[in-house]
Amino acid sequence: MPLSNQQLLMPDAEVYIDRNFITPAESDALFTDLTANIVWEQKPIQFMGKTVMQPRLTAWYGDEGKSYTYSGWTVDPMPWTPTLLTLRARVEGAAGVVFNSVLLNRYRTGQDSVGWHSDDEPELGTNPVIASISLGAARNFQFKHKHNPDLKQTIELTNGTLLLMRGTTQHFWKHQIPKTTKVLGPRINLTFRVIN
Numbered sequence: 256m257p258l259s260n261q262q263l264l265m266p267d268a269e270v271y272i273d274r275n276f277i278t279p280a281e282s283d284a285l286f287t288d289l290t291a292n293i294v295w296e297q298k299p300i301q302f303m304g305k306t307v308m309q310p311r312l313t314a315w316y317g318d319e320g321k322s323y324t325y326s327g328w329t330v331d332p333m334p335w336t337p338t339l340l341t342l343r344a345r346v347e348g349a350a351g352v353v354f355n356s357v358l359l360n361r362y363r364t365g366q367d368s369v370g371w372h373s374d375d376e377p378e379l380g381t382n383p384v385i386a387s388i389s390l391g392a393a394r395n396f397q398f399k400h401k402h403n404p405d406l407k408q409t410i411e412l413t414n415g416t417l418l419l420m421r422g423t424t425q426h427f428w429k430h431q432i433p434k435t436t437k438v439l440g441p442r443i444n445l446t447f448r449v450i451n
Contacts, residue, residue, distance in 0.1 A: 265398065265408060269422035272410065276349065276417035277388065283414070286390040288338050289443050295361055300326050310434075311367040317356030321450040325376055332356060339445075346386045346447050350419055354386065354447040362394065365438035371399070373425045378450050384421040386447040390414060392440035398428050412444075 263270040277285065295312040315323055316339055317332035324330075335343070343354055360369065374385050389412040396418065400406035412418060432444075 263408065263410070265424075265428070266406065267400070267427035268398075268424040269420070270398075270424060271419040271421075273349070273417045274413060275415065277390075277415035279414060281415070282390050285338065285342070286414075286441075286443055289359070289390070289445075290361070290441075292336060292338065293359055293361075294333055295359075298326075298328055300328075311369060312361040312363070314359040314361075315356070316359070317450065321356045323356065323358070323376070323378065323448075323450060342388065342445065343447060346388065346417065349417060350384060350386045350421075350447075352384045352386070352449065354449055356448050356450050358446045358448065360444045360446075362392075362432065362442040362444070364441070365392075365394075365435040368434040369432045371429045371431045373401075373429050374420070374446075374448070375425045379425075379448060380451050382422050383425055384419070384449060385425075387412075387418040387420070388445045388447075389416045389418070389442065390444070391442040392438050394432050394438060394442050395435070396430060396432060398430050401427055401429060 261271050261273055293314045295314055297312050298309045299306050300309050315330040315332050316335055322329055322331050347353055374383055391414060393411050393413040396410045396412045398408040
């Protein structure tokens, strides 16, 4: 896949998109498989001094020993499923990177979300490569520059889309999936990563 032909024009970042990475029929089958066969959790998090439930379901899969610390939690990986291994190989072919873990997020309705953040945890390395697959309902994925508030970008991530972030993207940009009343259907997002 010629990712270089699909680069988004964002300063201080390398972001690529392929809206047809997975066919609609295959995406729907993957969505059904992952909904049924992934061990989903909803964890409590600290928000403005209160303990609240994370506004989405999550799961962490990967190679043995590839634990991940984020949002105040350290999670140990579940072993790869056959479906996840197949997807990993496909994403590795597009990204040119060997991934050893994947964070899955399940957004049940438009009210599920993830707030502004960068994927900049120490175990991801200096310039992490994050390969993100979207399945199910389309959701807006928003970027904002950390040092220039006028630099913003919104991308609609549709069923079967691959979004690849690499280089200095996490140093200079935050991203989020905001709440919306316009989306009623569920969405699953898989973000393949390298844990050092």
